[in-house]
Amino acid sequence: MDTVEIMDDPDCDPDMLRRTYANFRYVNAVVSGLRHTYRHDIRPLLSAEVPHTLLDIGSGGGDVARSLARWAARDGLRLAVTGIDPDARAHDYATSQPSLPGLTFRRALSSDLVAAGERFDIVLSNHVLHHLSAGELGGLLVDSERLSRALVLHGDIERAPLAYLGFGLGTWPFFRRSFIRDDGLTSIRRSFTRAELAASVPPGWTVHREVPYRLMLRWSAPPVTLTAARQTGRAHA
Structure with missing residues (x-):
């Protein structure tokens, strides 16, 4: 699909863009399933003693990375979170927000x-896959395997008529001074169905359906303890 999000246009309105970054935390709180992912996939791998x-x-305005760093700290777990994005506008917004211990943007x-x-113990992305061409998706998955010692989680929207209708109706009264609604609807049109995503990934990756209308693309490192993997990484650094 050739349609792209307005915020991906380098000449889009900068004030609207900043409001879009600011509003992502509200949208992601509803549609990203991030808290479920943290509780069920990320938190069990963490420790209060071992960092x-x-x-x-593709951390964008940084709300996902910020939430994960905050939740881990609240739970007394030692987690250093790094958010990366190639877009200077996203980086500038993310780094303009109040700092948190253990949170870095690059x-x-x-x-x-x-x-x-x-290398990182856990690698993830949120709502990035639908932005990518087939070649870019393949490159991201290769990079993710090389970067992760333990677990990769790429979460995205699942394309469905009800998802489009629900997002359109649910956001209609809100976010008028941002790109949230228009770009969200474009994102749903660009996103995968479960069958499409499963057919697009190499062996070793699995696609799970989550609610509401979400897909989770998952890869786990070979069965070696995380501690051993981290020690091996240090030995070869």
């Missing part, structure tokens, strides 16, 4: 981190 690392690819691509030999 762990998480990479958020202007970079996943391939930059692979080239630098960096």
